Amino acid sequence: MADLRVNFCGVELKNPVTTASGTFGFGHEYGEFYDLGELGGIGVKGLTPEERLGNPAPRIAETPMGILNCVGLQNPGVDRFIAEQIPFLRQYDTRIIANVSGTSVEEYAGIVEKISDADVDLIEMNISCPNVKCGGLTFGTQPKMVEEVVSAAKKVAKKPLIVKLSPNVTDIAEIARAAVSAGADALSLINTLLGMRIDVESRRPILSNIMGGLSGPAVFPVAVRMVYQVHQAVDVPIIGMGGIRSGRDIVEMMLAGASAVAIGTACFADPMAPVKALHELEQFLDDHGIASVTELTGAVQI
């Protein structure tokens, strides 16, 4: 039996499989299908300083092997998360990855500081939400803005700080370097690719917000490429995500450079997806005589 443990920024994950923020709520629903303690970690719905209602419906559109969403960060706010959700999640033997967002540098620093003091294991700072605007562009697309917001957050972070990158950029390596030079302990990628669908009958965009974020298997090759580029560019661990469905997808993402992975959209097709993929990963390791899953990270042969 291969060793599945991963030391991620000093935090031990029992295995590299986590859930992608925003696709898994706070775990209650999928917890009806299996023991959440089977997972390496749980990425919770993106949190903001105050409660957010999110966008009107429709918030989802299907695309070939993908989906677009424009949930708009609906969440109860960080305080209610801390009070109501952490106790629930702590019942399970898994790591809590708190995903946080803000609309200004101050808000980001504020929420990172607050969540730092709560009982979570890792902080994932989402600088890529297309809804969080700064001069019309998301924080995650400008190296200077990335540095500024990550520096401010890092100053107050008392837990490992993972910066989640947007794929909607010309040069992902440049953004990654900016985040790491500003103090990011780890990176996660990819967030969603901006996309759009139009209903040909009504001639209206399907999504209320006109555009939305593309996720699911369709983006997998883009995610693998970006994880590879970022792994070449910086020296911090990476949580790879974007379209992962199977154990082999996990292996591929790890070979590209990921130390852990997150699974999101695949859960919609099959609620058991993360657990099934984990078992497939285990089987793959055993079939290939790989002693520790960590051997895969960045092991692509060029």
Next chain:
Amino acid sequence: MADLRVNFCGVELKNPVTTASGTFGFGHEYGEFYDLGELGGIGVKGLTPEERLGNPAPRIAETPMGILNCVGLQNPGVDRFIAEQIPFLRQYDTRIIANVSGTSVEEYAGIVEKISDADVDLIEMNISCPNVKCGGLTFGTQPKMVEEVVSAAKKVAKKPLIVKLSPNVTDIAEIARAAVSAGADALSLINTLLGMRIDVESRRPILSNIMGGLSGPAVFPVAVRMVYQVHQAVDVPIIGMGGIRSGRDIVEMMLAGASAVAIGTACFADPMAPVKALHELEQFLDDHGIASVTELTGAVQI
């Protein structure tokens, strides 16, 4: 019967359906399946000043509802195209869209000038190729480089100049504005999204070139979004492409802002794809009482 004609920069296309450069060779092979004269135009394999051998195999990898390719612009060079292929293509009652590339501003200007004097209808300038002088960055990702290369080409172009944009950028509208301000008569998009696949058994990238360009249905929502953004930003006609498979896909792309479309990867799944999609488009127009296909362009209701 709806009117399918499109006036594209003064060139009449009998219908808005063309083929995407590089997926259709010079038409010989697909010409065995149907009369090439059924199509509005034929985008030929990308041409360079000299013959290019392209990259070693493997040059293709499958992805969920997409493919990656790294053909590397294998082509016989523009002179042999002019001598050997134009006479073949001119047998058919369709428009010839010559797709050209270079590795420097001078090369681009040179090939545009040469092809201008040949018997083609439209020139499509592919600026998604890496610029050797500029540290390997592709022309198409930097507004200043886009302006420079398009200005130089426009000066010598005697046929309408379509600039083909790369989707691997933070802000496609900015690039589109740069191309148009430098004189582009039209734009085409999207070229391929950069992606990567790794064979989990051999641990090697599947493609010889490590990374390759993603095309096919997987990218369709990204293409629709970019065509929409570009149509909002500039006032020139657009050839929309990226993942189109059906008549309804054509309608969607045109509603987003395209005046014509190109079909590429879909031909691999079904050689008849462009003709089938054209017939579906016709049917859609008739079913919806739309008198002219041009009514669709940009008609999305926000």
Next chain:
Amino acid sequence: MSIQELCTVRERQALNSTMFALTMEAPRISAAAQPGQFVHITCGEANLLRRPISICQAQDGLLKIVFVVKGEGTKWLSERKAGDVLDILGPQGHGFDMDALGAHPVFIGGGIGVPPMLLTMQTARANGAQPSAILGFRNRDAVILEEDFQALGTTYVATDDGSYGIHGFVSDVLGAHIEEYTSVGCCGPKPMLRALASIAEEAGIPCQVSMEERMGCGIGACLVCACALKAKDGETRYGHVCKDGPVFDSKEVEW
């Protein structure tokens, strides 16, 4: 409680050129099913998302759904045959509150909103109520399940073009008979639901409406199936059709 079950198709019926019924062996889901709940069905390898379809009947270990072919997913579903196996999540969501119906509930379905009202009416009758039904269709060809409803109580059928039954909308029929009823339960297009809700509200009887929204997870985790509801402070809040609904009290909904 949501169950993932692999269900063998027992029977496929074409009701008309675009509507189909599938009956499946689903012992666990059918045993747990409540009126107004739905199932979330994987529709082939080419469609990433499951499709939500209401439960039309659930008894003896069998689950029946009735659906109209709209796009690729329902087309795939319509091509299933006896013996095929479907991957189904269910029963999902919060159905009709059967305790709030009173002695004479009326169940109203419009078009493809008709099927879920069948299990609801059946259950109401089994619970001792005397239910009625009002079913609305575009035209004669679209009429489905009429006899099943007739067997359970007074049933009015209306068609938009008058080609069958009453000429008019279900709201006209409800308006004409509203005094006979203690509550309304309904499913159909949003404008229809809104019209029915306002008639019920005027008459001072409760009205439960089954809402539709595009879904991702179907279990309450992804928050995409937002339905605008009235918050206590008069502001909007979003409920989620897959978990808080699909059935809501009409007074809660922000129309």
Next chain:
Amino acid sequence: MSIQELCTVRERQALNSTMFALTMEAPRISAAAQPGQFVHITCGEANLLRRPISICQAQDGLLKIVFVVKGEGTKWLSERKAGDVLDILGPQGHGFDMDALGAHPVFIGGGIGVPPMLLTMQTARANGAQPSAILGFRNRDAVILEEDFQALGTTYVATDDGSYGIHGFVSDVLGAHIEEYTSVGCCGPKPMLRALASIAEEAGIPCQVSMEERMGCGIGACLVCACALKAKDGETRYGHVCKDGPVFDSKEVEW
């Protein structure tokens, strides 16, 4: 000449746990098929690209292919049943040059390279030659089509582990019998082809090799299936397996 034909599966055979044969009604493709050509098959809605599979037999309007389950596409193919319809392009590519074989050609297949040699050997015999065959497999369980080849001429079977037939590689067998042959035609893994080519070259007889490469269009338009060939000037040029090949003269190939 490439034809798109919708072909009904007549028979599906499991040859062993991972290898399958499908026989299809393909009147137009089978009539045009030449030895060494392949067909390009749509493998379900979830796989965008067609899969190239060699033609194993083509007669009386029927087309037979033999394949091993490798990934999703061939898995899908292996699940087809009699009556299912496949979308097939073919016959594709440039097969064996039957005029260059001489009176005693030997046809060599390794593993899943064996099937295309059957139609080739059959055709050579029908053309008046006296062909032999050398078939190589990993082990006893992997042996396929042996009797079909035996019926056409002397056939040696070798297994890597010696569990059946001759213990060793097909190149060993070829080396031992090379003087009996006028030419070699072969299909299998690249190292095997290279080894056979060099034995043939040394013996001064022509060798035709069937190459594999990942494909897009399968008809010669997209240029993805590049095979490095020796250009006249000694430089590399790229031929295309789907159109110039899959069969090349071994001396042309840049190994």
